[in-house]
Amino acid sequence: MADTQRIQELTLEEVMSDRFGRYSKSIIQERALPDIRDGLKPVQRRILFAMNQDGNTYDKPFRKSAKSVGNVMGNFHPHGDSSIYEALTRMSQDWKVREPLVEMHGNNGSMDGDPAAAMRYTEARISKIAGELLKDIDKNTVDMVLNFDDTEYEPTVLPAKFPNLLINGATGISAGYATDIPPHNLGETIDAVLYLLAHPNAELDDLMQFVKGPDFPTGGIVQGLDGIKKAYETGRGRIVVRSRTHVEDLRGNKSLIRVTEIPYEVNKAQLVKRIDEIRLLKKVEGISEVRDESDREGLSIAIELKREADAEGILNYLYKNTDLQVTYNFNMVAINHRRPEHVGLKTILEAYIEHQQDVITRRTRFDLDKAQKRQHIVAGLIKALSILDEVIKTIRASQNRKDARDNLVSEYAFSEAQADAIVALQLYRLTNTDVTALEAEAAELDKNIQAYQLILADNKELNKVLRQELKAINKTYRNDRRTEIQAEIETIKIAKEVVVADEDVVVLVSHDGYLKRSAVRSYSASDPEDNGLKEDDYPIFTERLSTRDHLLMFTNKGNLIYRPVHEITDARWKETGEHISQTIGLADDEMIMATYAFKTLQVPGEFLIATDDGYVKRTSVKDLHPGRTYKKRAMVYEKLKTASASVVNVIYLPKPAIGSTVLLMSKQGLALRYDLAEIPVNGARTTGVKSMNLGEDDAVVDLHLVQESSEVALITQRGAFKKMAASELPITSRARKGVLILHALKSNPHTVVDFLTLSAATDPIEIVTDHRRHHDVLPADYPLSNRYSNGTFVVDTDAEGTPVTMRIKPKTLILS
Incomplete structure (x- = not known):
């Protein structure tokens, strides 16, 4: 079979591996x-x-x-x-x-x-x-x-x-390899080469006395000496490159951030656009205008700030969220002896010195060979001039140039090269002056040849030549460093005041889990009752807050939902707002049962937490600080013993409640009162201690703090309202059964649905039924009852439904 028809049977793996290997190598x-x-x-x-x-x-x-x-x-x-x-x-x-x-x-x-x-x-x-x-x-x-x-x-x-790899750097991507070598200062790099020539065993620290770090053409500030040293040692390292900025004062108590140098390979137009987007989207408070004022004099970006704006805070935000500050990763890969390698500073300098020694050696050999050839010709010309008449006579007797050359070689022992030069000699050169010039040239050639031979024979002489050439380059092209080196990477802290405008808003949280913040203007222009909620939903928290405040929402299933006020959906007062389940999933029977707002989360104090299955604890506020994932998942503040258990109340105690006692009531009409100090402080993911010794099918309905002079009110499932003095209930110890506070009936006995502490006799109480009907009661209209009374019927359960909770009726928010 002919060669052109030969077919090879190869597997696809073999073909792909071989071809891709060749391509990658290329x-x-x-x-x-x-x-x-x-x-x-x-x-x-x-x-x-x-x-x-x-x-x-x-x-x-x-x-x-x-x-x-x-x-x-x-x-x-x-x-x-x-x-x-x-x-x-x-x-x-x-x-x-x-x-x-x-x-x-x-x-x-x-x-x-x-x-x-x-x-x-x-x-x-x-x-x-x-x-x-x-x-x-x-x-x-x-x-x-x-x-x-x-x-x-x-x-x-x-x-x-000159060592161009370090001075101009390199960037590139190939198959399985990439390189990122930053530019360096020419003078510093050559100084390091000269030092390494004199001290071949120099350590990295010695070389870094000269090569401080990258010197970017765009200037800027490099932070992270450890990253530079690691890169120079291993070929890999990380540094931070920051823009050079300063703040200028303007009239009217305003200021301006001036950017004069930006990080290496950052697109200036994209940077200006990004900063302007931050201004337009109001992600940071205080920027009024962004301008690119660069001209032939140099780079200049002007970030004009509003009156009394925090320039340092805004700059920190821009460092973190724009390319005013970037991370540069060294990945120093180069071809060394035909192989890609991760190379450090010393390896690069050693390879460069080795290359220069080879270049000087080869150049010297070339110059030596050329000088020796010329020396041979000059010797022939001097000899010819000393027997000039005989030479002329021989040439004139020859038939042609070749014959003349051969005759000179045979008769006077000239070499062919010398004979060629003599034949080509022009007549005007045949003077005494030319002989003197040739003798001077011969002496110069002899001197040069000795110098070349010395360089080739002695490594010290070769290095001396290299040192002289490097110094000449340094003298001609050396220039000042543009990039400043700072040892430590500065930690950027962004103050909330910079990111969030201090704006007063009205925040609403509803029973069914809707929340919103509305501008004070929107609230003031609307009817407070026209809050956009569904007909059977109602607000459990309505307050005027700042956008810089924090909201903690406690659910009955032991979950804590945190929201900075500025992150709550901004909606008009007549709109519903967002449901908490849009970001955090809640169980079907889970609801928000307590909400607290704080100016800062660094507040002292504790939360008093009670569950319906008879557990109680105190937990420090600092143990409930939100984590990084607060936007997507709730934090556990109470570990429930069973899936059917629920939290009945969460009370914030800003400081020790002197003279206060804890009062719990159970569904079966039992009340237990004891000192707050009996409840220990536990962490967030704990259940706590026994609060009350519950009987079968009994449950805690609520917990409140009372003084000896306090009055409490309760509502039963039959719609009976009862007001009594806290002093009627003796102070005992935690985890006891308690005393009876209802008169036992054989038929359809009363059970406690909820109770609360009366803050003022004039505050009306709102009773909410399972039909979402709201029944108002004025406690002042009802006398104090004794422990064994069942109270007075106030709710028509047939018409309004069974009571499920009671609370002090919220007052309409009045904004000054």
């Missing part, structure tokens, strides 16, 4: 990652080499970028013109590279992310410092290989007279 070595020696990717190296070969250097006029791109694409880089032009443009952008390698006329893009003009409109040439990367490339200093079509030779690396 893009790792030949496209995306820089070489550790010259810090260039292949496309960058080819651009600089092609422009240099074309004479497009800093001391010549600019040429069209399109011509350079065409040369690179046609001779060295068989890829799209757009990718070549993009690489060419990036090397000219002084906000992307610390030392631009290309100079460009025309629009080469901007910090706002604007693209460069088309390559037919721009002109480019390599910069003066880029010429140092290419210097001596014509002296066999680097390996040259054939291009893609074997018509030209291109370098595998540039001579690189």
